Amino acid sequence: MRSKFLYKYLKLHKRYSSQIAKKWQSVVGLEVHAQLNTESKLFSGAQNTFGGLVNNCVSLFDAAIPGTLPVLNRKCVELGVLAALAFSCRVNEVSTFDRKHYFYADLPAGYQITQQRAPLANDGVINFQVYTPGVHKKPYNKSSMIKQIQLEQDSGKSLHDIELKQSLVDLNRAGAPLIEIVFEPDLEDGEEAAALVKELVLIVQRLGVCSGRMEEGALRVDANVSIRREGDPLSTRTEIKNIGSVRGVASAVRYEIDRQQSVLENGGNIINETRMWDAAAKVTVPMRDKEVVQDYRYMPEPNLPPLRVNLTTREDTQDIISVPLISDRIPELPAVSRAKLIENHDLRPEIAIQLVNEPALFDFFNNLMNKKRNPTKVANLLLNDLLTVLNRRKIDVNNCTISVEQLDELTDMVLQKKINLDICRSVLEEIIGNRKSPFAIVDEKGWSLVTDSKEITEQCKRVFDDNPKLVKQYRDGKVKVLRALLGILSKTSDNKLDMSVASKIMEELLRK
Amino acid sequence: MSFRSSALVRRRIYLHRIFYNCFRYYCKVPITPVATLESDNIPKPNIDINTVALLERLSLVRFDTEQGVKVLEDSIEFANKILHINTDNVQPLYTVLENQSLSLHIDAVTQGNCQKDILKNAVITEDDYFVAPPGNIPLHEIEEKESDIQRNENRN
DSSP, X not given: OHHHHHHHHHHHHHHHHHHHHSOEEEEEEEEEEEEOOOSBOSXXXXXXXXXXXXXXXXXXXXXXXXXXXXXEEHHHHHHHHHHHXXXXXXXXXXXXXXXXXOOOTTOTTSEEEEOOSSOSEEEEEEEEEXXXXXXXXXXXXXXXXXXXXXXXXXXXXXXEETTTTEEEEEGGGTTOEEEEEEEOSOBOSHHHHHHXXXXXXXXXXXXXXXXXXXXXXXXXXXXXXXEEETTSOOOOOEEEEEXXXXXXXXXXXXXXXXXXXXXXXXXXXXXXXXXXXXXXTTEEEEBSSOSSOOOOOOEEOTTOOOEEEESSSSOOOSSSEEHHHHHTTOOOOHHHHXXXXXXXXXXXXXXXXXXHHSHHHHHHHHHHTTSOOOHHHHHHIIIIIIHHHHHHTTOOGGGOOOOHHHHHHHHHHHHTTSSOHHHHHHHHHHHTTSOOOHHHHHHHHTOOOBOOHHHHHHHHHHHHHHOHHHHHHHHTTOTTHHHHHHHHHHHHTTTOBOHHHHHHHHHHHHHO | OHHHHHHHHHHHHHHHHHHHXXXXXXXXXXXXXXXXTOOTTSOOOOOOXXXXXXXXXXHTOOOOSHHHHHHHHHHHXXXXXXXXXXXXXXXXXXXTTTTSOOOEEXXXXXXXXXXXXXXXXXSOXXXXXXXXXXXXXXXXXXXXXXXXXXXXXXXX
16 A cells, blocks of 8 residues: 555656756747838828927828828838848738727727738748857857738827826827738747847848837837747747847846746746836836737728739839849848958958947948958957947947048057057047047157167166066076066056067067 | 600510519529528527627627627627638639729828827827827836736746
C-alpha cells in the first residue's frame, strides 16, 4: 500500500519536474502603422500634416458628413507599392477596401476604411541585424515574414481629461493615410523586435514613404506577445498598443514576456487583452476594451470599386499605376549600404550597422571618404568622438549643425597626428553651432601636437630627472614602468605631445 | 374615326394578352409570393440574455424587453431564409461598379481649412476640440486604486 503511494508520488514528481525542465519560449509578432508622406489625406483633399490648428485640416468627408464620398489619393498607392516592393512583397493586381466598424469618438464615421480581404500586397520579408551594443557581443541576422501590407485611414486624436471625465477630439489626423505592415510572429524577444523596427524606420525613410518620426506618432508599433513551453503550440497572446519609440519596443516586449512568465509560473492564466505601454512607469497596463473579443463587422466598402495596378508594363495612367515604373524608383536600401561599407572599406559589421543606423553619420562618413583615408579611423571618430560630444550636449545627431567642411579639416588633423583624440573632442565642442574652422581653433588655442623630436627629448629628460626611482626600476629590468613614465610625460606636457613619437624616443633614451 | 379607335382597342387587347402570357408562362419573377425559401432544417433562433447584453452594448440600442427580443429573433429568422441556398462558386457582388477601376485623385490640398464649418454641428466644444465622453483609456487612469493592485501584482 505504502509503496504504491510512493510510486504514484514519484510519477507525479517526475512529470512535474520534466515540465519545469522545458524552457519558456517567447513569441513576438509586430504590426506597424506608418503614416505616408503626402500633402493630402487618403480619401480627401484636406491637408495631411502634423500639428496645425485644431480641427482645421478636416474636410467634410473626414468629419463623416452624410453625402460625402471617398476618392483615393494616387500618391498613397504609389508609396504603398514602393514600400511593398522594397520588402519583396507580391503586389496584388486587384485590391479592395473594407469597412472595419467600431465605436469611438475620434472615428466620426463609426468605421475605418481598410483593406482586409484583398490587401495592396502580400508575402514579403524584412531582413535585419540584431545588435545592441552592451547586450549582444556580435550582430546576428534575423528575418521576419510580412503577411500583408494594406492601405488604411488613421483616426482622429483624443486627449483625455480625467478630472472632468471627458475626451477632447481633434480630427486633423482623421483620414490621414497609413500603411499597416503585418508581420508573422517570427521574433523571440524585445531586442529583435526593436532591431526590426529600427531597420523598418531606416527603410521607410530611405524610400521617402514615411518620416519615421516615432516621437510624432508617424510610425506606431503594436506588439503581439505570447509565451509557451518549447515545442508547444502557440498560446494566448496579449497585444501591446501604440509603442512610441525603438527602445520602448524593446522594453515593452521584455516587460510583457516577464509578466506573462510570472503569471503562468504562479498558476495564473493569460487572457487575450489589449495593454498599453506606460513609458514613464515602464510597465504594460490593461486597457478597458476587449473584455470580449470585438466584432468589427467587416464589410466590403460599397463606395470604392476595386483598385487596379499595372504589374507588367511601364504604361502609366492617372487611375492605373505602373508597378515596374515604381520599382525603378527604389533607392539603395540600408542592407546594401552596410554590405558596401564592409566590402569597400573593410569595416567591421558592428561598425557598419552603427553608421547606417544614423543617417547623418552615414552621410558624414561617405563625404569624408571622398578623400583617401583610413575608414576605420574615420568611422571611430564619428561613432566615438562626435557621438560622445553630441550626447553630452544632448543634441540629436540628425540635428547636428557641424558641417562636412569642419569635419573634413578636423579629420585631417587627427589622421595626420597634428592633434590627438582628446583635443579632437575639445575642438568638436568648440565648433558645435558655429562655422569656425578647426584649423583656426587649434592655432588660436595652441593645441597642435608637438612632433619635434628635439623638444620631446628635452621633455623626456625632464621627466627622468623628476622621477629617478622609476628610471632605476626600468633599468633594473622592470620594463612595465615605461607606461607610468609616459603617463607622467603626457600630463606634464598638457597632452600636447604626439605620444607615438614620444614613446619611441623615451624607450631609446632609457636604453642608453 | 370609329374605325381607327376600334383598331386601337383591338391592338391594346392583343398587347395585353402577350404581356399577360409572358408573365404567366415565361417570367422568372413569380406573380404571387412563393414559400420555397422556407426551410425546416434551420432552427428557430433563440437569443440568450448574455448575447442581448453584448448586442445592446455594441449597438447602443436598448431592447431587452420581451417584444424587443422577439423583433430581433424574427429578424434573424427572416435573414436565415437564405442560408440553405447553394452559393458554391458564386462570387459575391458587392458593388455594381466592380468591373470599373477606382479613380484616383492627385495629391494636392483642395479641401479643409474650414474649422468653423466642421465645429458647427457640435453642441459642446472646448478650445476648438470636440467634447466626448471618456473613451478607451488605460484602466488605471479610471480607477487608480485598482491599478496599484495590478502593478503590485505585476511586480511580484
